[in-house]
Amino acid sequence: MKLIRLYFLSLSFIILFASCQETSKKVEQETVEVQEEFITVxxxxxxxxxxxxxxxxxxxAPGNYQIDQAESIRFIAITGNHSHYDLTGARFMVDTKLFSRTDLAKSDDGNSMYCAIEISGNHTTFEGLYIETYGGASGLQSKNKIFNIVGEHVVLKDVEVRTSGSNPWGYGYLYGLGGGDVRKMNGIRVGYPAKNVTLIGCKVHMRAMGHAIFLQGAENTLVEDCHVDGLLRTTDAILAETSGYGFDRDFYAQKPRHPHKKGYVEGTVIGLDGKILPDEIVSLSEDGIRLYPEYNGHPTLNTTIKDxxxxxxxxxxxxxxNTSGDKVINCEVRDCVTTGYNVGNEDTVINSRANAKYGEAFGVPYTDAKNANVEIHILDSRNGMANSMLAKINGTGHNIVVKTSNDDFIPEDMVIKLSVWEGYGNYNPKATMHATAIKLENDTKAKVLTYSGTTNLEAESKGEVIDLTPEKD
Known part of the structure; x- marks a missing residue:
């Protein structure tokens, strides 16, 4: 009995101690004295x-600032709480050689990534900076990035990022997808334990392999009024090289491994033997705004991407x-190679626009995705190349609306497909293709093609709906 009483007494003390600590933290936050005026340095x-x-x-103060020295792999670490940093008019030039320095102190968070600026402080605003990498040297890893945000209630506002320093540059995902030779330079990461982070008015110009803006294990993130741009390159231009990385490999890329996607690599078709083919197009970077489903077991939750x-x-x-259901509102995507909008479980995409010049305007590609709501306005998709799929739909219970302001924007050979492996997604080779209980309002003249696995389709379509399910003997 004494042991039991002591146990409950100890447990009560631990709970009381933890509660006091939490209260102390809240009081500390509430009593932080914030400067009334800005100090200029x-x-x-x-x-x-x-x-x-x-x-x-x-x-x-406005001006050019060179960052060519650092003490740790997080070159500048913003750890202050309830602080505001205004760098309007300031320009940071970051030497890419820093991303390969082995003598820099490692981080104590278990993540070995190098980054130019990390913001781990809470209730912090950081605004106005223009930052770019220079020098062209590639780092030691593919996790290099400019910003890493892991604090709570952080606002990153009106910053402009220009990336360089990936290897090999000029081939995108044709070499080293998922590892291999590629050394990336990503733009902005928001990752666990980040909560209630806002990115507003930010611009990322991707001139390196990597993602522009991406989330890993962050909660309640708002990405608003942000702009991303990258570069495309034709395979004809690659094949015309007379020296360099591709030439040295006789223009063989990695062989596609997926049994249902032979010859397809992220929106680009290559030979079954891995040979780069003419008349295709490649993105030299990765995704514009991307959500990973989790980071070390911590899910990415409640993201809104707006304007x-x-x-x-x-x-x-x-x-x-991601699978938790996220919101995309009033956004525009153009000239992307794999897909404009990659939509998943419980996602909502409304009042948004895309073209399909080089890849499908949008796709709900996953067979286990349910109850997505999509409203896409198709922009001018003429004069593109290497694509004839307007949209791809798999999964269950989606409400899909496809519109355009001009039927001439959509070439006659572009179609909407249901229950197909074709295009991006579906990397589970054991999946069974299906599109079940889909409500489709197709206010375009694009044909709708349904394949085996399409059941209970409710379609209102200006374009012809064609059932391509093989007839049974």
Whole structure:
């Protein structure tokens, strides 16, 4: 009996102690004194004196600042709470050689990524900076990035990022997809334990292999009024090279391994032997805005992407890999190679626009995705190449609306397909293709093609609906 009483007494003490600690944290947050006026500093060394301070308002004077020295793999670490950093007019030039320095101190968070700026402080605003990498040297890893945001209630506002320093550059995903030789330079990451982060008015110009904006295990993230652009390249231009990475390999890329996607690599068709083919197009970067489903067991939850634009990336806005249901509102995607919008379980995409010049305007590609709501306006998709699929639909219970302001925007050979492996997604080789209980309003003249596995389709379509299910003997 004494042992039991002692156990409950100890447990009660632990609970009381934890509660007191939490209360103490809340009181501490509420009693942080914040400067009333901004302090202007004129050197990077003076700016760094405040990055670990609470309650400060710091303005860095406009000008060019070079970052070619660092003490740790997070070159500048913003750890201050309730602080505001205004870098409007400041331009950071980051030497890519820093991303391969082996003498820099490692982080204690278990993540070995290198990044130019990390924001781990809470209730922090960071705004106005233009930042780019220079030098062209590739880092030690593929996890390199410019911003890493892991704090709570962080606002990243009106920053502009221009990336360089990936290897090999100029081939996109044709070499090293999922590892291999590629060393990337990503733009902005929001990752666990980040909560209630807002990215607003940010621009990312991808001139390296990598994702522009991506989330891993973050909760309640708002990405608003942000812009992403990348570069595309034809395989004809690659095959015309007389030296370089592709030439040295006789223009053989990695062989596609998926049994149902032989010859297909992220929107680009290559030979079954891995040979790069003419008349195709490649994105030189990865995704514009991408959600990973989790980070180390911590799910990515409740993301809203609003009033954003993505041009010339691999996938435009990719929420489909997540399963918790996310919102995309009033966005525009153009000239992406794999798909404009990758949509998944419980996702909502409304009042948004895309073209299908080089890849499908949108896709709900996963057979286990349920109850997505999609409203897409098709933009001018003429004069593209290497694509004839307007949209792809798999899964169960989706409500899909496809519109256009001009029927001439959609070439006659472009079609909407249901229950197909073709195109992006469905990398589970054991999956059974199906599109079940789909409500489709097709206010375009594009044909709708249904294949085996399409059941209980409710379709209102200006374009002909054609059943291509094989007849049984």
């Amino acid at each position: 004129h050197t990077l060394s003076d700016f760094k004196k405040y990055i670990d301070k609470d309650g400060v308002k710091i303005k860095l 954003c634009t993505v041009f010339q990336m691999r996938r435009g806005i990719c929420t489909g890999l």
